Amino acid sequence: MNSNRCLRCSPLWLLLALSGAPTRADSLLDLDLDSLSQLEVRSATGFKMPAREAPAIVSVVTAAQIESSGAVTLEEALQSVAGLHISQKHRQPLFSIRGMHTFDNPQVLVTLNDVPINLLFTGALGAGLRLPLAGVDHVEVIRGPGSAVFGADAFSGVVNIVTRDPLHEPETEVGVSLGSFKSGDAWARKTTRWGDWGVVMSAEAQRTDGDRRRILAQDQQSEFDAIFGSKASLAPGALDTQYRISNFHAEFARPDLQLRLWHFRADDMGSAWGIGEALDPSSTTAVRQSLGELRWQLPGSSERLRSSLRASWMRYWFDAKYRVFPAGTVLPVNAAGELFGAGPSSLYTFADGAIGNPGESENEYRLDWEAQYAGWEGHRVRLALGVSRQTFHAWEAKNFDNGVAVGQLVDVTGGARVYAPDLSRRNRYASLQDVWKLGEPVELTLGIRGDHFDDFGSTINPRASLVWRHAPGLLTKWLYGRAFRAPSMKEQFVASNPINLGSKTLQPERVNTFEWQIDWSPTKEINQRVSLFHYQMKDLIRLVSGTYRNVGELRAQGIEAELDWRPGDRTRLALNYSFQNARDAQGNRAPFAPRSAWNASFEQRVASALTLLAQARHVGARPRAQGDLRNALDGYRLLDLGLRWNSPATGWSAALLLSNALNARALEPAYSSAIPGDIPMPGRAWRLDGRFAF
Numbered sequence: 001m002n003s004n005r006c007l008r009c010s011p012l013w014l015l016l017a018l019s020g021a022p023t024r025a026d027s028l029l030d031l032d033l034d035s036l037s038q039l040e041v042r043s044a045t046g047f048k049m050p051a052r053e054a055p056a057i058v059s060v061v062t063a064a065q066i067e068s069s070g071a072v073t074l075e076e077a078l079q080s081v082a083g084l085h086i087s088q089k090h091r092q093p094l095f096s097i098r099g100m101h102t103f104d105n106p107q108v109l110v111t112l113n114d115v116p117i118n119l120l121f122t123g124a125l126g127a128g129l130r131l132p133l134a135g136v137d138h139v140e141v142i143r144g145p146g147s148a149v150f151g152a153d154a155f156s157g158v159v160n161i162v163t164r165d166p167l168h169e170p171e172t173e174v175g176v177s178l179g180s181f182k183s184g185d186a187w188a189r190k191t192t193r194w195g196d197w198g199v200v201m202s203a204e205a206q207r208t209d210g211d212r213r214r215i216l217a218q219d220q221q222s223e224f225d226a227i228f229g230s231k232a233s234l235a236p237g238a239l240d241t242q243y244r245i246s247n248f249h250a251e252f253a254r255p256d257l258q259l260r261l262w263h264f265r266a267d268d269m270g271s272a273w274g275i276g277e278a279l280d281p282s283s284t285t286a287v288r289q290s291l292g293e294l295r296w297q298l299p300g301s302s303e304r305l306r307s308s309l310r311a312s313w314m315r316y317w318f319d320a321k322y323r324v325f326p327a328g329t330v331l332p333v334n335a336a337g338e339l340f341g342a343g344p345s346s347l348y349t350f351a352d353g354a355i356g357n358p359g360e361s362e363n364e365y366r367l368d369w370e371a372q373y374a375g376w377e378g379h380r381v382r383l384a385l386g387v388s389r390q391t392f393h394a395w396e397a398k399n400f401d402n403g404v405a406v407g408q409l410v411d412v413t414g415g416a417r418v419y420a421p422d423l424s425r426r427n428r429y430a431s432l433q434d435v436w437k438l439g440e441p442v443e444l445t446l447g448i449r450g451d452h453f454d455d456f457g458s459t460i461n462p463r464a465s466l467v468w469r470h471a472p473g474l475l476t477k478w479l480y481g482r483a484f485r486a487p488s489m490k491e492q493f494v495a496s497n498p499i500n501l502g503s504k505t506l507q508p509e510r511v512n513t514f515e516w517q518i519d520w521s522p523t524k525e526i527n528q529r530v531s532l533f534h535y536q537m538k539d540l541i542r543l544v545s546g547t548y549r550n551v552g553e554l555r556a557q558g559i560e561a562e563l564d565w566r567p568g569d570r571t572r573l574a575l576n577y578s579f580q581n582a583r584d585a586q587g588n589r590a591p592f593a594p595r596s597a598w599n600a601s602f603e604q605r606v607a608s609a610l611t612l613l614a615q616a617r618h619v620g621a622r623p624r625a626q627g628d629l630r631n632a633l634d635g636y637r638l639l640d641l642g643l644r645w646n647s648p649a650t651g652w653s654a655a656l657l658l659s660n661a662l663n664a665r666a667l668e669p670a671y672s673s674a675i676p677g678d679i680p681m682p683g684r685a686w687r688l689d690g691r692f693a694f
Helices: 003-008 012-016 033-037 063-069 220-228 489-493
Strands: 057-062 084-089 092-097 108-112 136-143 157-163 171-179 183-194 197-208 243-254 257-269 284-297 305-325 329-334 345-350 354-373 379-398 423-439 442-453 457-471 474-485 509-523 526-538 541-544 547-550 554-568 571-584 596-607 610-619 636-647 652-659 685-693
Touching: 033 509, 033 526, 033 554, 057 063, 063 136, 063 610, 063 636, 092 108, 092 157, 220 305, 220 329, 423 489, 489 547
Parallel strands: 108 157
Antiparallel strands: 057 136, 084 092, 136 157, 171 183, 171 685, 183 197, 197 243, 243 257, 257 284, 284 305, 305 354, 329 345, 354 379, 379 423, 423 442, 442 457, 457 474, 474 509, 509 526, 526 554, 541 547, 554 571, 571 596, 596 610, 610 636, 636 652, 652 685
16 A cells, blocks of 8 residues: 555545644743643543642653654654663564563553553553554653552553643644655644534554564574474565554543544554564554543532543454464474374474464443542542443464364354454442642542452452652652452463463462652752652463463562753753562563663754754663573664754744664564574664644
């Protein structure tokens, strides 16, 4: 699909047809430190409050920061957040916080305007979900448990994507970018008024062929070739990271009513280094995800008592065509037709490759009621009740373990040999929280949430925090929270799969976390934050020898230090450093996540309309899993550069961006030791970005 066709198939032209008043995008240099600290967040408590005073360790990534960095997807926008490491698993990002890193990383909850968009089956973001940013106002990142507000899956942290407010002043803006690897991006955003209603719509289309210089010298099939005498491996070969995506968001609002609609579509997605860790350039994946949300502030609400009702529906659809292992592969097959199955086996040559074509659809329905009471002096009480229902349906065709014949492609949907049965989960919850102002400088937050799952029973998760304003520029936070994560359906029920298998005996994960932060602004030009944390996690679920298992405890201590300095009104320097020491009960270091990392970003306005940008980041060494004899994976350093021109008088702006400017070799871990060289990250890439406000 070419970029013109991609533009035509999206709702961009509808937005371009709307007119509006000229607007000017905010520059990060125009936001002083005090303004940044007063940005409101909702994900810490369930209601809005300034980020600096929120009872959580929270980072806010604004639209101005997103524009400044040149980020076009969510994972790019969050790369410089302290304590958060982002790696790739085939077609989707993995967010790991403070050393918690597993195969799918369901420990981080991702929400869109407070509504979870993680999936029932994996517990994580859906395959191929690379969220564009045209409609995003800011992103809130909570490091630490959020189960007292959000329930299960808000285990190690929460990423809350907040879209633009339709009740703000009207604006219209469009943009386009071109770059390396035949990459392109086109977007449009419109905010307007229709009578009493505020309306915001955004649409975006992206495409790339991916960096074909990312070469694997060996893959899993290379190992099989050596063992079974075949010559099927496509290594050395390039990772297949192409994709075509489009994203549409619309919101209609008046003070008492909000309707939000979101739709994401991905097509022609490559399988990176292969679903079976074997290069597979013939595979394709298609994804659709939609969300509808209605919020109603109930009649009778006042400044003392507000109550609201929220109903939401989310649908996810996924369909893939995989060659799990390439044409000509020779693999052991038992009498039941299972690859690497139990019992006597014989070698079989798959002339067309080992083919597995899985798909799934999920539906999620939520109903939430919330009340906030401020009539008790010094208190702000929040009560929330809710119910949810999630359903999952799988389909699959494959030429192995199909009950008919090895080598013949058979649809096994609805039978015992599909990779997972039809599944559902129901949940009911109640949450109570009180933000209690003990005096002018001290605020105590106490909260508790109880959940009842129809498949795992009940859980109760408390929180307690103290925020102490010692002086106008000095604040400390003392935090405790407990979190719970039920095993995902994949971790329990996936079967008839040569890559991984579920276990129905899994226990839920639990974690207790203690945090402390000091936030100090000695002058209006400097803000410094230091955070300390300790957590103890029980019944961690990991993929061990192809099967999900509870592997015991994980304990961690760490530190996160952040500095934001404005030496002048034309200059900004931001630094952060994070370190975690996560170990299991035997003293082994937690695998895959970096022990240390730092980020540095610099902005210099060299002329009234011209800004120089630079960002450097270091990712430290990452330990291997127990039993993996490869050396620890070395760290890497990357440098990104940019030059941005902005003319508010004309509405035009443009940027030239260079990522990985030094073309450094950066590697992320391969889970299989059959890929000894790990996974290369993209090399040097350029992008030219232009936008126009009218």
